[in-house]
Amino acid sequence: MRGFKLDGLKLGALLWAAGLALPFALDSSWVSIAAFFAIYAITALSEDVILGRAGMFDMGHAVYFGIGAYVTAILNTTLNVPILLTLPLAMLLAAAAGALLSAPLIRLRGDYLLVATIGFNAIFVLAMQNNPGGITGGSDGITGIGVPSLFGLQLESQSAMFWLDWVLLGLVLLVMRNLDACEFGRALRYLKQDELAASTLGVDARKVKTLAFALGAALAGLAGTLFAVQLSTVSPSSFVFTESVTLFAIVIVGGQGSIPGVLLGTALMFVVPQIFRGLAEYRYFVFGIAMIAVMVLRPQGLLPRRRSAA
Amino acid sequence: MSLLTINDLRVAYGQIEALKGVSLTVAAGEVVAILGANGAGKTTLMRAISGLLPKTGGTIGFEGTDITRTNADRIVRLGIAQSPEGRRVFGTLTVAENLKLGGFTRPAGEIPASVEAIYAMFPRLAERRAQFAGTLSGGEQQMLAIGRALVAKPKLLLLDEPSLGLAPIIIQSIFRSLRSIADTGVTILIVEQNARAALKLADRGYVLEVGRIIHQDNASNLLASGQMQEAYLGRAAS
Amino acid sequence: APPIKIGVQAPITGTYADEGQGIARAVKLLAAQQNAKGGLLGRKIEVITCDDQGEAAQAAICARQLVNDHVVAVIGSYTSGAALAAEPIYARADVIQTSDGTSNELLKHGYKTWFGNAAPNSAEAKFTAHYLVDVQHYKKIAVLTDHSSFATGLAEAVVADVKAAHGTIVDKSFINAGSQNFSPVLTKLKALQPDALYFSGYYSDGGLIRAQMTQLGMKATFVGGDANQNVAFAKIAGAAAAGSIIINVPAPADLPYPVAKQFVADYKTKYGALPPSVFTLTNADGMRAVMQAIAATKSVKPAALETYLHGMKSFQGLTGTFAWNAKGERTGSPFVAFEVQPDGSYKILYPTPTAG
Amino acid sequence: MTALLELDGIGISFGGLRAVDDLSFTVNQGQIVGLIGPNGAGKTTVFNMITGVYKPASGTIRWQGNDITGAKPARIATLGLRRTFQTIRLFADMSVFENVRAGCHLAARQHWWQGLLALPAQRREEAELAARTHDILRRLDLEGVADTPATSLPYGVQRRVELARTLAGQPRLIILDEPAAGLNDAESAALNDTIFMIRDTGVTILLVEHDMNVVMQVSDHIVVINFGRKIAEGNATAIRTNPAVIEAYLGRDDDEATAA
């Protein structure tokens, strides 16, 4: 069993390394799709921390993604903070928001939590539209976000941006893998399965759940920064509730708590529609049917989590 | 004529075959006990009879008709009721609603009398008739599960570990009640860990081991058998 | 010779599918008509459509795809958000973009590839304020908008210009576009007893607002911004529609130019329906301007086309005569205020139509 | 003998029902104490109050002399107090190993960020706790099913897994709610041996059980309750012959239930 696991890891590392060569193989529109894939994959993995691992129905995850994007946009366009410096701040602020919003909500279960998070998403979007203090740019959002620079090098080309996204995706994947094998990650799963049993074993539900929200939000905030850079503009419409629904669906379609599953889910929900643009107005009709078909044929998700061995 | 005839029954959970060709018969009016260690397949057998599990082979006949592939709700209408393992009471319905549901297949007019009979048998349930079943104590729920099956007035009563979690004094009274129910002509197939009590009630017994019947005899012989003492009756004899 | 490629970036699916599909159809119709006449510069025109669903991320991808497809110009997108996300990509690749987006952000960076084909909010707002304050002498004006970039921009400009013209704004309120339930806000506004209610959003909401005003017994005159100009407005508002004022460039049917009448008729023949809104026509104007530029410069070189478009003194559009200033802003369009008639047709109230 | 756990006049009501009323008893270090009583007497409720699942409406619960009344379950667990449930509550999607490993939760000293970074100290600890888990699986004869999904096991084995999970927490006191339910006589005899084995490692045990073969044989001390109140207390011999207990609980039948 151990050997196989290692192989899975090796295969993943190999695929990731191969991915680095994408800009040489693809035209720039597909490189940008690959970059968006990396960004959405990070966001979906961050949703998986909360939904797939801790079992909390978070249908407002676009909020943290949005906070990251707005923090970068605002700091960079108004105070000229370099992009890579805004990144940790974006993560920190998103994490703080995650912890803060989740703290009172933690006693809500299942669908009630789901609705409360939908509520937060709606409030967030409205707040961005209403342009509080004149800092969010209202419905237009914020334009003219700069490009990151590394060691004096301007990461301006689509390829350079892709590499930045891809490297960060790699780091996030490592963190997610470690999460599987540490006490915090396990505690999430205990809580998901049976909160009462878990708490009689000493799991502090409040602390662990808040931490899960904070971690999920921080990673989404990271993705938000990358999103703002990739688009060079942010506006409220990128963080509406339907985006949260898509993230939610990615995790379920891919397989809860499964890293390869979430990656494949992201590919299916984001990349495949790009391929089928030719269907024009039939596109989302077919896509809806495909979603049903995937769930019916693979109720556990495309690549369900493997039961880890002793 | 036998009421229930099971022939070479096979049931699998995915790859794992839990029943590997079980054959047994229960005659009308008989009380038959099934004994066996944990995981022998007793519950699987009961669920298969009630139509809750798909079969991979073999047949089940009831009163001469083949019910191997009959839907669970049809089987209840034919006259087979079960008090299942794990009690399975409807937690957010009241005790009274649970009992009423037991008689779902019977004419509405006959149910109140049957429910009253259960209240007489388990006075504790009468006290709690308006309480949600899910908040009953474990033993109270067990009484409710048995009572619910009785309200169906079945021809064949399936009991999966009815004494589980019950106080000794209640067990005694339940087995007394089962005796009198059997005396009214109801056929009973009972799975019990309390083998001594079960065999005292039963006419015959089967011993199940990892999905196969390894032994069958009439109850008094089983009670007396040294092999049984060793394996299932334990030090109770000492 | 290889075809000349023109891109359409528009919401073909999603909330704005109606508008997006209209834009794609208009561009395809114009291309087909031109091809029937032998194309341009001896080359056929090929239209490549990319569905951006009105979303920023999808718009950025569309922009890159169209750039890679080597289009000469792109018509779209419909929403300001999508146009904004695509704008820098077209600018960097030197691909002409003409869109109905009116957000000020679109002009902020001065991209020379940008050509707004709808009249900017600023001009419309100025005309609106003039009409409300100087022409109609409304004492109390209430402003209503949705949260979209376009409508809030227009509403803000109208508020500013009304104030500058010494008019009184009694309230500025918001609706949720598409929520259909506007009575609460209207009830509040009714209590303020305004003379006019100005709504800057879209016809599907505007028609309902008009109907619900009547239902609530609200006496104020309804004045709608350009996005209210749609055949469905009168249908949705029903009996209440008559008497509503809409401010826009003249409606296609009212346009004095035969080209406009002809285009609408052709569209109807080909697709069995009228264009969904005036933005179908403004985008068609974008397409027509690009085609004219290619024909005039006998070139598909971006620099030449941009110079030509910026330098045009006046372009005879389906939606009126206009030109583009250095920022790519549409200028010189005549605005009119017209009144919806009981039969759903429009009658120009101001400026008073002169014969001829 | 030192008192490990003391209940002092605790009580709780559900709606109008007084489920536990002014109940007091003491569990001493190293003892095996049996709590018995008719169905619905309030035994599980007592356990729920001790472990923080319910908050007593009255009375105090003391742990080594300290008041712990109303503390949350996670806090109670840190005292070294573990329980099993009358209705088995294993983590359904996890293997037997993972379930038992869950019992080690409090033994893990690692911080969450150490885990996310997979620092060497954290990996060492993981290995240690895995070894501890295997050790317990061996002691309870569960090695063979370590990788089996816990809830597909037979009832009796699941009970053993739950017991193993409590032991993984290296508890001072374990509370067992009907550990013999669903076991046949031979199996419950084996359970008795397991209980003694656990006691011999220094763990104090409080148990509810309706199987007299278990209770009477293992308990040093037995508390009997009915309608939430204590009706008798003493050693097995005294309880077996107590008329009130026979009347309310044991019954007068000649046969098996009282035969042990």
Add this chain to the structure above:
Amino acid sequence: MGTFIQQIVNGLTVGGIYALIALGYTMVYGVMRLINFAHGDLCILGAFVGLTMLTGSAGGGHPGAALLLLAFVVSIIAIAVAGVVLERIAYRPLRKADRLAAVVSALGASLMIENGIMLVWGPQVHVFPSNLLPATTWHVAGATISFIQVMIILASLVLMAALYLFVNHTRFGTAIRAAAIDQDAARLMGINVNRVITSVFIIGPGLGAIGGLFIGIYYREAYFTMGWTYGLYAFIAAILGGIGNIPGAMLGGVLLGLFNAFAAGYVSSSWQDAITFGLLIVILLVRPTGLLGERVAEKV
């Protein structure tokens, strides 16, 4: 004062519409524990079917009461059939799976229905005839109430009561509740669980069709993306009232409507939704299972 009463009327009307849709939502949820995200789209499909009946055959003239009734009947039947088919295809295979799988399947169904409507009827706004119901209005204490508003409020009340009585006071209703709790145990009672579920997917979407048609008749417009928004609000209403609880759906719908009206009318129209959602979250914090939701403590 007139304004205040008018706002109550406004709130009750929308609330009634939310409630009509929420009833079907809660019904399906109650048995399947399924958040049927396609429910709103089914409702709007109902509106489109009804509209086609009304405009396709009326030839522009005044559609009589008989035709209106027929439109309702056809639309209810069509949507009930659609609901049953949807259950067979998209939900039944997932009955034993993690419940979120069915939720995502429902999201797929929502996309399919929404875009299906667009493909069949086109993306444009469709307008309902204006003379379907009498234009009578009443003036009460300075507020205006129209015939259709009264109809909507009455219809939601009557349907709520009927559904409540059916589920709580009939044998089949008890069977529905039992199947909702434990399908296998329900089978052991002799309940045909498949029939129960099918009937639930007749009742829920059937009620939804009524809601959809009322929306069309009241607002006089229908377009393909409308269902998502109404579905979402109805779901929120159902949660607010305590999901699975029939009077709760009604109460939740009405409260949501009133919140909306008062937030827009008295606090701030630009923050209207934020206020509504803020109130919703506060209520959930005080009552974590909704206003009328079950609060049975879990017995361990």
